[in-house]
Amino acid sequence: MDTLQDLKTIQLLANLSADVLHQMAGAAIPLHCTDGQVIDLENAVYFVIEGTVRAYRSSLSGREQNLLHLNSGHAFNIPQAFSAEEIIPISAVAVGNTRLLKIPFDAFRSIVSRSPEAALAVLQNLSLKLVHLTQLTHDLSLRTVRARLARFLLDQSAGTVPAGVQWTQQEIAAQIGSVREVVSRTMRGFVRDGLIRMNRQQIEIIDAAALKAEANKE
Numbered sequence: 001m002d003t004l005q006d007l008k009t010i011q012l013l014a015n016l017s018a019d020v021l022h023q024m025a026g027a028a029i030p031l032h033c034t035d036g037q038v039i040d041l042e043n044a045v046y047f048v049i050e051g052t053v054r055a056y057r058s059s060l061s062g063r064e065q066n067l068l069h070l071n072s073g074h075a076f077n078i079p080q081a082f083s084a085e086e087i088i089p090i091s092a093v094a095v096g097n098t099r100l101l102k103i104p105f106d107a108f109r110s111i112v113s114r115s116p117e118a119a120l121a122v123l124q125n126l127s128l129k130l131v132h133l134t135q136l137t138h139d140l141s142l143r144t145v146r147a148r149l150a151r152f153l154l155d156q157s158a159g160t161v162p163a164g165v166q167w168t169q170q171e172i173a174a175q176i177g178s179v180r181e182v183v184s185r186t187m188r189g190f191v192r193d194g195l196i197r198m199n200r201q202q203i204e205i206i207d208a209a210a211l212k213a214e215a216n217k218e
Helices: 003-008 018-027 105-114 116-142 145-158 169-176 180-192 208-215
Strands: 029-033 044-058 064-071 091-104 196-199 202-205
Touching: 003 018, 003 044, 003 091, 018 091, 018 105, 029 044, 044 105, 064 116, 064 169, 091 105, 105 116, 116 145, 145 169, 145 180, 145 202, 145 208, 169 180, 180 196
Parallel strands: none
Antiparallel strands: 029 091, 044 064, 044 091, 196 202
């Protein structure tokens, strides 16, 4: 595999100079993960070359809240590279066979500290993550499960939810900050109200306007 070419596919690195990319390629380590494999976040920044990574938080009871699904072209664990906190706030797991590149924290910090263009790219990446997490916090705090589920179904149909992920009701619950029983009950309500049709776990939206109205409620 050509590490330099792989790094050029990463959105964060797309506009960096050849010199900076060569430095990162020299520090990058390839990693192949199988479905369900937990990714060690203690000492490296990661780049998704192929496949999908699910980033999430979990409670002591085992309940999970999905934060992001990261497809090829995305980077993750960047904040931890610059944090003084030793506690890692998230967990990450491969969804399907996944190919990653990782750069140890020390090497990544060294490259970024010497390159204003790399530092700016990191700041832009962190800004996008902050916007996403701010929206997630808003939705979990102010929107009902019914509204969050409606938005998820609309995003799924529009292709803005990661492709290739086969969603169970448990996984949908983790995605929207609920539990499987509530998701199941809400889904049945959408069927009863004529918003969706379900057939062997396949969900078909039959009244997009009404579903959008539900998604916009607070």
